[in-house]
Amino acid sequence: MAFKGVDYLLIDSQFSEQELMVRQTARQFIDDKVMPRIKQAWNEGQGFQDLAREMGALGFLGANLEGYGCAGMSNVEYGLLMQEIERGDSGLRSFVSVQGALVMYPIMTYGSDAQKEKWLPKLASGEAIGCFGLTEPDFGSNPAGMKTRAVLDGSDWVLNGEKTWITNGSLADVAVVWARTPDGIRGFLVERGTPGYSTSDIHGKLSMRASVTSSLAFSDCRVSQENMLPNGKGLKAPLGCLTQARFGIGWGVIGAAMDCYETARQYTILRKQFDDKPIASHQLVQEKLAVMITEITKAQLLALHCGRLKDEGKLDAAHVSMLKRNNVAMALDCARLSRDLLGGNGIMDDYPIMRHLCNLETVKTYEGTDHIHTLVIGERVTGIAAYK
Amino acid sequence: MKIIVAIKQVPARDSQLKIQSGAQWIEEDDLTFEINEPDAYALEEALQLKEKHGGEVVALCLGPARAASTIREALAKGADRAIHISEESINGLDTLAVAKLLAGAIKSEAPDLVLTGLQSDDLGYGQAGVVLAELLGVPHATIIMQVSIEGGTLRVKRELEDGWFQFVTMPLPAVLTIQSGINKLRYATLMGIKKAKTKEIKVLSAADAGGAGTAVSTLDRVYVPLRTKVSTIFEGDAKSTAAQLVEKLKFEVRVL
Numbered sequence: 001m002a003f004k005g006v007d008y009l010l011i012d013s014q015f016s017e018q019e020l021m022v023r024q025t026a027r028q029f030i031d032d033k034v035m036p037r038i039k040q041a042w043n044e045g046q047g048f049q050d051l052a053r054e055m056g057a058l059g060f061l062g063a064n065l066e067g068y069g070c071a072g073m074s075n076v077e078y079g080l081l082m083q084e085i086e087r088g089d090s091g092l093r094s095f096v097s098v099q100g101a102l103v104m105y106p107i108m109t110y111g112s113d114a115q116k117e118k119w120l121p122k123l124a125s126g127e128a129i130g131c132f133g134l135t136e137p138d139f140g141s142n143p144a145g146m147k148t149r150a151v152l153d154g155s156d157w158v159l160n161g162e163k164t165w166i167t168n169g170s171l172a173d174v175a176v177v178w179a180r181t182p183d184g185i186r187g188f189l190v191e192r193g194t195p196g197y198s199t200s201d202i203h204g205k206l207s208m209r210a211s212v213t214s215s216l217a218f219s220d221c222r223v224s225q226e227n228m229l230p231n232g233k234g235l236k237a238p239l240g241c242l243t244q245a246r247f248g249i250g251w252g253v254i255g256a257a258m259d260c261y262e263t264a265r266q267y268t269i270l271r272k273q274f275d276d277k278p279i280a281s282h283q284l285v286q287e288k289l290a291v292m293i294t295e296i297t298k299a300q301l302l303a304l305h306c307g308r309l310k311d312e313g314k315l316d317a318a319h320v321s322m323l324k325r326n327n328v329a330m331a332l333d334c335a336r337l338s339r340d341l342l343g344g345n346g347i348m349d350d351y352p353i354m355r356h357l358c359n360l361e362t363v364k365t366y367e368g369t370d371h372i373h374t375l376v377i378g379e380r381v382t383g384i385a386a387y388k
Numbered sequence: 389m390k391i392i393v394a395i396k397q398v399p400a401r402d403s404q405l406k407i408q409s410g411a412q413w414i415e416e417d418d419l420t421f422e423i424n425e426p427d428a429y430a431l432e433e434a435l436q437l438k439e440k441h442g443g444e445v446v447a448l449c450l451g452p453a454r455a456a457s458t459i460r461e462a463l464a465k466g467a468d469r470a471i472h473i474s475e476e477s478i479n480g481l482d483t484l485a486v487a488k489l490l491a492g493a494i495k496s497e498a499p500d501l502v503l504t505g506l507q508s509d510d511l512g513y514g515q516a517g518v519v520l521a522e523l524l525g526v527p528h529a530t531i532i533m534q535v536s537i538e539g540g541t542l543r544v545k546r547e548l549e550d551g552w553f554q555f556v557t558m559p560l561p562a563v564l565t566i567q568s569g570i571n572k573l574r575y576a577t578l579m580g581i582k583k584a585k586t587k588e589i590k591v592l593s594a595a596d597a598g599g600a601g602t603a604v605s606t607l608d609r610v611y612v613p614l615r616t617k618v619s620t621i622f623e624g625d626a627k628s629t630a631a632q633l634v635e636k637l638k639f640e641v642r643v644l
Contacts, residue, residue: 004402017457018581021464025575059578071578081578 002031003087006258009297014304015076022077025058026084034088039349041089041210045203048092048210049129049171052099056126060085060096062104068120070104075315076307079251083303087255090359091211097252098167099123101245103130106176106187109240110232115189119174131172133163133190133216134238140165141372141387143178144235148218150179150188155225157181157188159196159218165366169214170199176229177216178238187229187237196221207358243317246367247310250323251303253331253363254296256356260331261292263351264338271343279341288337295334299327318380325373332360389443389537391434392497393467394490394504394520395427397451397458401509411609413479423458426505430566432573433535434503435466441537444468446497450489452476456589463584464576470589471497473597479607485600487519492598494524499561501542506531506565514565521563528563529556533570 005012005027012020033051041048055061059071064078073081078100086093104123107115122128139145148161159179169175175190175197190197202213229237268280268289279285306323309315335357339346347354364370375387399405399419406415423431434445447462447470449455459470473489475481481489494502502524507514514530521528533553534545537560546554547567576584594600620636622629638644 017460018585021457021461021576021581022578025578025581029575057577058575063578072582073578077578 003027003259003262006262006293006296008293009301011297011300011304015080019074019077019080022073023080023084026060026081027087029055029058029060030084030088034085034092038089038210038352038355042091042355043209043349045205045209047168047171047212048089048095049168049212051092052095052126052129054126055096056124061126062100062108062120062124065100065104065108065120065124068108068116069124070120074307075247075310076304078248079303079307082248082252083255083258085255086252087259089210090252090256090356090363091208093248093252093255094167094208094211097245097248098132099130101248102132102241103172103174103176105244106132106229106232106237106241107189110187110229110237111189112226112230114226115229119189122173128173129168129171131166131168131175131214131216132238132241133166133169133175133177134242135163135165137162137164137215141369143238146178146180146185148177148179150181150186150228152181152225153222156222157225157228159188159190159221159223161218163216163218165202166199166214166216168212169216170201171212172199175216176241177218179218184234185237187232188223189227189229190218190221190223191227194221194223207362209355209358239317242367243320246320246324247306247315249363249367250306250320250327253327253360254299254303256360257292257296257299257327257331257334260335260338260353260356261289261296263353264292264341265289267342267345267351285341288341292334292337295330299330302326318376321368321373321376321380324368325370325377328360328364329370332357332364335360389437389441389501390446390497390499391437391443391501391503392446392448392494392499393427393431393434393462394448394450394502394516395431395458395462396424396505396508396510397421397449397455398424398508398510401425407610407612411611412607413610421454421458423461424505424508424510426507426509426566426568428505428573429568429570430503430505430564431462431465431467432571433566434501435574436571437501437535437537438466443500446471446499448490448493449473450475450486451478459589460584461576463587463589464581465574466580467587469587472589472591473594474591475594475600480603481600482603482605482607483513483515483519484604486516487523489594489597489600490516490520491523492596493592494520501537501561502526502563504563504565506567517563517565524561524563526561526563527558528565529558530565531567532564533567535564535570 062070063073066072107119134143136146150157150159173192177188177190196219198217199214268285269278271279273279338353379385400422403419408415438445445467447467449459450473471493504517529544531547532544533547536543542558544556622632
């Protein structure tokens with residue numbers, strides 16, 4: 001059934017006609033191409049990489065970037081796109097987020113003209129897939145401690161180290177890899193098939209099953225100097241990418257929350273117990289629905305305000321921490337409340353709720369854990385960095 | 389090849405409709421509007437014909453100011469430009485008036501082909517395309533399921549009843565009314581949505597389009613179909629009540 005949207009507070013009146021048209025394209029695409037097969041994809045642990053070219057043709061990949069075949073959307077339009085995609089599945093949204101915010105964005109922002117010309121048109125069209133290698137087995141929340149090293153040997157850089165929890169890792173034609181050099185942390189473009197570069201998929205995930213997650217290994221992996229991103233130096237370069245991706249997550253999870261809420265709302269109206277009355281007629285059920293719609297609405301307003309600030313160039317990383325932390329926690333709460341309202345059916349794969357719930361557990365942790373974002377907000381209001 | 393597609397903006401499907409006081413139309417304030425479904429297929433057919441044969445697709449819409457959003461959607465999907473006959477009170481127009489205004493806007497364009505949906509989802513008269521062809525003085529065919537053009541000749545497949553089809557060969561220019569499902573609708577790409585802003589929308593008044601003239605039919609009353617539910621209980625043994633039921637199903641309900 002076609003999704004009609006969730007809009008308690010007439011928030012649609014705040015969107016332009018063009019913004020609503022972008023959302024409509026994304027909504028239709030997800031209803032047509034993702035909803036019919038998400039259950040099977042999840043159960044079989046299959047990603048949606050076969051949709052890459054179609055999503056590229058529609059302008060979904062790197063949508064808020066300008067030039068090189070990108071759609072040049074505003075950040076609010078990009079946010080609405082993420083919302084609709086994650087209404088489908090967080091794994092698909094991760095695929096699109098990584099491609100746009102963590103691969104195309106750093107090449108666009110830190111790359112040379114030759115790197116941009118080589119990769120951006122192919123990544124925008126979905127002909128090439130990318131991944132982003134920052135996290136390591138021993139360094140998650142503290143990437144400053146990374147062990148992966150790059151050493152200059154003649155005209156080549158030689159990389160050694162390991163990256164893990166890499167979305168799209170084994171699918172990627174190009175990996176944006178961050179490594180310590182004598183000159184500080186730098187980004188490198190490592191192409192699939194480069195000797196010394198290998199990937200292996202992480203199996204046994206009970207979350208993000210419709211998404212490929214891998215480890216990347218570099219063993220005396222040689223790349224030429226032209227493969228180093230020339231214009232990004234230090235940890236702030238990869239963190240700048242993550243701020244882009246987290247902005248998309250802050251919008252995306254609203255979609256997952258909407259899918260849970262709308263499923264629960266419809267279910268409780270149809271499901272009858274005690275004297276043939278819908279369970280939605282009970283106060284404890286209505287309370288959960290009221291909490292959910294209120295929290296979704298607040299999250300929508302937070303995301304919209306952040307989107308407008310970003311379009312004005314005023315959104316900073318600490319703002320995005322609030323957006324990501326609040327909205328992910330909100331979505332996870334909605335998934336849990338919805339699961340409760342569906343009773344036993346809440347755990348079944350005929351309904352989207354348990355899938356969203358499991359996915360959102362990942363979203364709570366990746367791209368800056370809930371804890372770290374809490375401490376970023378704490379640092380902003382106290383001036384004291386508690387995580388150092 | 390120049391193709392004009394006449395599109396209409398109608399209330400979104402599954403809308404909760406409320407009748408205006410005075411029963412002349414529905415309350416429009418809380419409704420969302422979208423392109424009339426068969427018109428969406430007509431637009432898609434025009435875009436596919438352009439991809440095959442080259443030329444230009446012009447979207448033509450008669451409607452109030454709010455119809456601009458549907459026009460821009462047509463431009464986002466790939467129409468090259470649009471003509472908007474801006475008329476706030478289209479619900480007071482009869483089919484002849486609608487066709488006159490459309491014909492008035494089309495004549496100076498001299499298109500090779502005019503496509504439109506076979507009917508509108510709101511009024512559902514199914515006549516605008518046919519009357520339009522008459523006013524333009526060109527041939528028409530209705531309920532079209534397939535269109536091919538070879539050497540200036542049109543060959544179309546019409547849907548008849550009971551699974552029958554009719555193939556018709558006809559000259560150009562012509563008017564075709566398109567059946568839903570004839571093709572696969574495309575999405576408006578994000579690039580297309582952005583580009584739509586730069587495309588031309590020519591706005592005409594009803595007078596610019598030659599005027600609507602005097603209505604020859606009027607809409608008397610809009611009302612929700614009345615419930616006339618009557619229960620019948622069959623008396624007698626199983627055999628005779630079954631026979632009565634079969635008779636009802638055969639001759640009254642006509643499902644057997």
